[in-house]
Amino acid sequence: MTLSLNVDTKAWRAHTRAFADSVPGLVPVAKGNGYGFRNTTLAAEAQHFDGGVIAVGVSREALRILDAGWRGDVVVLNPWRPSDRLGRELLLNPQVITTVSRLEDLASVRSVNPHARVQVELLTSMRRHGIDLDELGLVKLQALGFDGWSIHLPSTGSLDEATGLANAARKYIKAPVWVSHLGVDDYRVLHESLDGQAHMRVGTRLWLGAPSTLATRATVLDMHRVKRGEKLGYHQDRAPKDGWVVIASGGTAHGIALAAPVPQRSLRQRAVTLAEGALDASGRSLSPFSIAGRKRPFAEPPHMHSSMLFVAGGDPLVSIGQEVPVTCRMTTTTFDQIVWR
Numbered sequence: 626m627t628l629s630l631n632v633d634t635k636a637w638r639a640h641t642r643a644f645a646d647s648v649p650g651l652v653p654v655a656k657g658n659g660y661g662f663r664n665t666t667l668a669a670e671a672q673h674f675d676g677g678v679i680a681v682g683v684s685r686e687a688l689r690i691l692d693a694g695w696r697g698d699v700v701v702l703n704p705w706r707p708s709d710r711l712g713r714e715l716l717l718n719p720q721v722i723t724t725v726s727r728l729e730d731l732a733s734v735r736s737v738n739p740h741a742r743v744q745v746e747l748l749t750s751m752r753r754h755g756i757d758l759d760e761l762g763l764v765k766l767q768a769l770g771f772d773g774w775s776i777h778l779p780s781t782g783s784l785d786e787a788t789g790l791a792n793a794a795r796k797y798i799k800a801p802v803w804v805s806h807l808g809v810d811d812y813r814v815l816h817e818s819l820d821g822q823a824h825m826r827v828g829t830r831l832w833l834g835a836p837s838t839l840a841t842r843a844t845v846l847d848m849h850r851v852k853r854g855e856k857l858g859y860h861q862d863r864a865p866k867d868g869w870v871v872i873a874s875g876g877t878a879h880g881i882a883l884a885a886p887v888p889q890r891s892l893r894q895r896a897v898t899l900a901e902g903a904l905d906a907s908g909r910s911l912s913p914f915s916i917a918g919r920k921r922p923f924a925e926p927p928h929m930h931s932s933m934l935f936v937a938g939g940d941p942l943v944s945i946g947q948e949v950p951v952t953c954r955m956t957t958t959t960f961d962q963i964v965w966r
């Protein structure tokens with residue numbers, strides 16, 4: 626009675642390993658909910674790649690992966706800040722590579738551990754974190770272990786931008802370049818132009834790049850016949866037609882439909898949502914659950930662990946205990962069960 630992620634293990638691994646083979650210097654990224662798989666599972670998979678290095682988002686995630694037995698290096702992608710207590714402790718761990726994105730943080734890092742391993746992040750067109758090229762001359766590493774320059778491009782990352790930043794930084798200090806979000810072909814050009822002194826950090830394309838190898842399913846837990854106009858659910862809304870309320874596993878606790886459906890009152894609101902294909906004919910928000918091959922509307926906003934769906938007509942089209950497909954945003958979903966087939 627669960628929300629489950631079903632993995633065609635052989636086909637999924639065929640994809641991840643082929644991808645890893647096609648990206649020299651690949652750094653697998655395991656962060657957040659582990660793209661649906663959990664970070665420790667991804668770390669175990671990453672042991673089969675060549676690199677010996679993995680990237681996580683924040684210091685807490687680094688600690689989890691190290692505690693789970695990861696023996697290689699761990700890059701913490703979110704830049705270090707003095708207020709992160711665990712981040713300060715990790716500066717003492719020789720397996721951990723800390724990202725530094727401000728000159729003042731470089732000084733603070735040195736004061737905690739003058740020999741800490743760091744990457745220095747460069748500001749890109751994303752404008753999120755990083756030092757500007759005109760500050761390059763102020764980067765003082767002294768005794769720090771320098772693992773290289775970090776370049777985090779927008780999702781439309783361009784080879785020109787990466788090359789420009791990499792060359793400017795390497796003119797100042799020649800060190801490896803760690804990029805994100807280049808196309809594989811562009812990255813291979815960069816890798817070659819830097820004589821192999823390049824890495825690319827990838828999560829989505831690696832772990833979720835073969836969607837046909839993954840199936841996400843909910844279980845039908847219950848169902849009840851309702852007549853048009855009868856009240857139902859927490860909110861005691863009325864059934865729009867004669868039909869069935871079908872209760873399926875999967876709710877807000879799993880990250881299902883986090884943008885809870887709201888009544889779409891204005892015509893404009895409806896037009897927008899209709900254009901996005903998220904409403905059914907009677908104006909209800911479509912759920913991510915499919916029954917008999919079609920997405921069905923929510924009968925009301927999802928509950929913590931289950932969702933109430935509405936199926937119009939005399940036949941509920943499913944039975945209790947049956948599994949139904951549910952579309953999940955993999956970076957926000959926590960599955961009850963991961964089945965490796």
Ligand SMILES: *Cc1c(COP(=O)(O)O)cnc(C)c1O
Pocket residue numbers: 654656702703777804805806826827828829830
């Ligand atoms: C999360 C992250 C990545 C991985 O992003 P995907 O789009 O999932 O491949 C790469 N680089 C940095 C700096 C990140 O924070």
